[in-house]
Amino acid sequence: MARITAGVATSHVPAVGRAIDTGQTRNDYWKPMFDGFEFSKKWEESEKPDVVFLVYNDHATAFSLDFIPTFAIGVAEDYAVADEGFGPRPVPHVEGHADLAWHIAASVIQQDFDLTLVNNMAVDHGLTVPLSLMFGQPEAWPCKVIPFAVNVVQYPVPSGRRCYNLGKAIRKAIDSFDEDLNVQIWGTGGMSHQLQGPRAGLINQPWDQAFLSDIVDNPERLIAIPPEDYIREAGSEGIELVMWLIMRGALDDQVTELHRHYHVPASNTAIGHIILKNGK
């Protein structure tokens, strides 16, 4: 049977992708941020996941204002890397796992979550930057990826509680897939950041630190946070953190923290990263 062995959370800033792609990860500005992912890359080398279920948000790339799915699951065999306005990132294309993705879609929809099914989409930095952070710069990504896009751009956005419960449904779906697969679930985005308006640059370190601690053993507090509190406390783009709650919902109630990293700044953003082994 397929099983979820671990959850990973990480920010997905475009400038981080650029630093990797242009070989700047060892300079004074970036080194402290990238050092926090050295453990993670080694850990992934020994974990060898078959599939990553990757929760991210599309940044006006595959989805314009023409169609705005709240939750969209990629069911394709592969995904192109998007041109976001400065040419596509020089990273491998992303291979999907269509069998598992269709199985999850069927199961989750029957558990009353309405998903949009996507056969054709390009994936942006929201998905490729986490892959680069966790796997470095390989010729091909070492696992298959199921992209799961959450709308956090157009309000209303899904609540933290909805995301957490969706994670539980995804867990049930993966547990019932009849093939021996090592699956990880990643929640990406955040932490505190605001990219727009006169209040841009907002960072709330105590709030982020509390979020990192509670994602481990008190997600019940986090799922009650309303969107306006994310905006006020963690900046308008801090709302991306609801995606971490999908990851957390898919894990056991009890998890083991393997690694944690927090760094300010990466461009406009507080970088947060945590690895949770499923179970105690």
Add this chain to the structure above:
Amino acid sequence: MTKRPYDDVPGTTVFDERMSRKGYHLNQFCMSLMKPENRERFKADNRAYLDDWKMTEDQKQAVIDRDYNRMLSLGGNIYFLAKIFASDGLSFQYAASTMTGVSEEEYLKMMLAGGRSPDGNRYKHEWEKE
């Protein structure tokens, strides 16, 4: 218009339906810049390129002026507007600095010092006192 619980956050435009309905054509124009041939046409003549879109004159002028706060107030969403400064070869950090009214150097310094504190920046009334 119904009040929203986030309406009292200062210096922030939440992209809800009030903004989205205003900004539809502006944002769709931004999407077109994901194609290199469109970026070339736009760069060659901003005005001529914009005139192909059903945008208001205010929106077009804000784009030509690269006035991001104005674009936000006219319904632009930051992830869509990002295609404009990406086409210009400029970073998110640069764009953010222009919206806060300080130089890129000053903005970078603020970020290196830990970013803008939430203290004094949570409610509009905290800004009005100053």
